[in-house]
Structure formats: C-alpha cells, structure tokens
Amino acid sequence: MINGNSTLTLDRRVRFRRFEDEGIVINQKAAEAVVISEVGTRLIELADGTRTLRECATLLSEEFDAAPDVIEQDVIRFAEQLVEAGIAAAS
Amino acid sequence: MTTFDEMNARSWEENHLFSVLVELTYRCNLDCFFCYNDLNLRGTPLTFDEYATFLRDLADMNVLNVILSGGEPLAHPDFFRIGSLARDLGFVVRVKSNGHALRGELARRLRDEVDPYVVEVSLHGACAETHDRQTRVPGSFARLIENLGVMKELGLRVKVNSTLTAWNEDETAGMYAICDALELPLRFDLQVSPRDDGDRAPLAIAPTAAGIRTLIDVQNARSGAAGFSPPDDGRAEARPSTKHCGAGSAGIALDPYGNVYPCVQWRRAVANLHDVRIAEIWRTGFDEIRAETEEAARVVRAHPQGKLLNFCPGLAEVLTGSATRVPDEMERVAGIIASTS
Secondary structure, rough: OOOOOEEEEOOEEEEEEEEEEEEEEOOOOOOOOEEEHHHHHHHHOOOOOOOEHHHHHHHHHHHHHHOOHHHHHHHHHHHHHHHHOOOOEEE | OHHHHHHHHHHHHHOOOEEEEEOOOOOOOOOOOOOOOOOOOOOOOOOOHHHHHHHHHHOOOOOOEEEEOOOOHHHHHHHHHHHHHHHOOEEEEEEEOOOOOOOHHHHHHHHHHOOOEEEEEEOOOOHHHHHHHHHHHOOHHHHHHHHHHHHHOOOOOOEEEOOOOOOOOOOOHHHHHHHHHOOOEEEEEEOOOOOOOOOOOOHHHOHHHHHHHHHHHHHHHHHOOOEEEEEEEOOOOOOOOOOOOOEEEEEEEEEEOOOOOOOOOOOOOEEOOOOHHHHHHHHHHHHHHHHHHHHHHHHHHHHHHHHOOOOOHHHHHHHOOOOOOOOHHHHHHHHHHHHHO
8 A cells, every 4th residue: 555655766667757847667578668747757856765755755746836735746646657657666 | 748759858958868888899790791891890898987987977867778789798798787787777679689608697797787678589591501601600599599498488578680691581480489389589680781991792682572571571470579669679660750760869789899889780970988988978979870871860750761761870881871861672672661551
C-alpha cells in the first residue's frame, strides 16, 4: 500500500531523461517508451529513494504553486501507476 | 500528452541531441568485403578518461541514446568500462556488433555489466557460403547462428540487420526463415555504401533490380508479421519537419580518434573531442549541417520519387560531392521500388 510515507525508486532497467519540460521513461524490460508530464518528470527527479512521497509533494506544491494535500494525492496515484507498470518500486 | 515520436521529431526541430553513435575502434575480428570504415584513418585514440568526460557531458545535455559501434566495439580494451559507465549514467545503450564473439562469459558480461537495450548484429546470407564470403572468415555463419541462440537464451534483446547485396539477394526468404526460427526481427538496408574514404569498391556488389524486387515480394508476402519497435535512434518517421533527417540536429557520430560528425554516414568532421568539449561543439559546430538538412528536405520534396529515394545527405556527399544532390544509385533503387508498387 503506497502512502505519503512511501519512497520510490526507479527499476534498475528503466532509463529516464528530461526533455525540456517533459520526461521520457524507457522501460527496457518491456521495450516501452513513455512520455511523462512536467509534474511527473519533476517527481521522478525528486524521488531518489530517500525522500518520502509526502516530502516530494511538499516540494512540488511549492514549485507548482498548488495545495500540498491535493498534490500528495496526485503523487500517490502517479506512484501507483509507475509501480503497476514496473517502472518503479515503492517501499 | 506528447508522444515519443513527437518528442523525437521535436528533437530535430529544436536541436536537442538525442542519440550519439560512438565508433570505439576500427579493429574487428571479421574482414567484411563491404566494410565502410576508413581503415587508413589515423589519429590519437580517445582515452577512457576522455570517453568518461564525453559521456558525463552527454548526460548533462540529457542525451537519451548511446550506440556503441565499431569496427567491432567489443574489441576495444575498455568496452566494458565504457559500456557500464554509460549504463550507470542512465543512457539507453545499444550495441552494434558482428556477434562473432558474443557467447559464454562475454555475452553474460554484456548483459550484466552494460545491460543494453538491444544488440544489433549483421547477417549476410542464409548459408555459410554466402555469409562467410562477405565476412571472409570461414565458420563465421555457423558461429553467429549459434551465438544468436545463446544471446536469446541469456535474455539479450537482439535485432538482425542485413544489407541487401548481389551476393545475398536470392536468399532473403531464407534469411527471414532463420530469424523467424529464432524469433528475431530482421531489417534490410537496400543501399550498399562506399567506404568512408570514398572507395567505391563495395558498390560492385550492389543489389540488382531483380534482387530488390524479390525482397519486396518476400516482404509483401510477410506483411503483418509481428516485430518489436525499439525507440528510434534519430531517424524518426514522425514528421513533418523542416529537416530531412536528424543528422547534426538530434544525432551525431564520434570516431575512435575524437572526430565528431553529424552522422555515421556523413563523414564531414566538424570538430575533435581532443580539442573541444561536446557541449561547445554542439552549440557552435553544426549550423551549416542543419542548413543543409533543411535544403535536403526541400530537394526530396521536389523530387518526383520523393520519399522512395531513401535519401541520405551523407551518402549523397560521398557519391556526388554534395549533400543535397540526389545520386543516380538512389534514383535507381527508388525507381525499382516504384515499379513494384
């Protein structure tokens, strides 16, 4: 169960690059390329395996001028999608 | 939401370096008749430290793809150090190898230490006689077929490339059968290229009109066959673009001596890594090339055979002296393709 205290780490076979405001995730295992939105790109940059999703959400809310509790819910949903797609692991 | 193809196309327009092909060495354990490398090229080879600086600079520039090529890239003494550094820096690493040495411990090390997205190997025929005639190494066909099985078993993703030639043009169905049996995708290139020093000897085995038609018939009969589509290496189909290709706009090539080119086929060196860092070269070295790719797009659009030309500015420059003049050979191949449709 992913929550605000969870941390996120990209799978070791996943490659990520920023492209201007967006990001590209290459899942080498599945041979898939996914383009990530501006906020998602920033989350992947912030989620270094030590910051919790809540801490990431706080930073994102400052950078994107949005309510922290709303951002935190979005961050958790996005993290769940990444985990489900095999792109990241949560702990 | 932007798609990956749209992003790739944007990289051409916005000069976002996306893919870098690195020729690590011209040494090779095969001796292919039509090898395009200029084996007389001389210079000071890049050191591991220079490669490390180069790769770190590319990571800072958000480059996605690094293609390790040669010669035979595995023949470079620092191949695994360079490859694993590229992996650690987050690149999608592709390896272009002849596959001859990719077995046993070496293949395992490639998977474990470099973790390439794909290994691209070359198949030159459907039988030993044809393949070994091209490689000029007896036994290379049998060894490649065996190694393809080994790589697949190890979980390495493999893609097979072949250049259609007068020597193998009657064997295309058999080559597809080999790859089908191994469940590997096979891609043909219809254009035999001259060597990078301008030597046209390889053109002596350019495919005949009948051979090209046979391949098209074989491909038409197979249409609908499944195959995976890896991320593009800079020659995206997603357009429109003001440029003909991503040479010098989304991709570059580097030779073992530090010369930087707009593309592996466009051998006009714009600078040398021994002298200048890549970020500076990227900022200042490619304006002329980018203007020529825009002119090439206009030339192709105005040409009656258009996209069927499979026009390549680099190849055009070798064959005609101009990157925007259509060579007769490209028109010949396009004419044959047009006659089959």
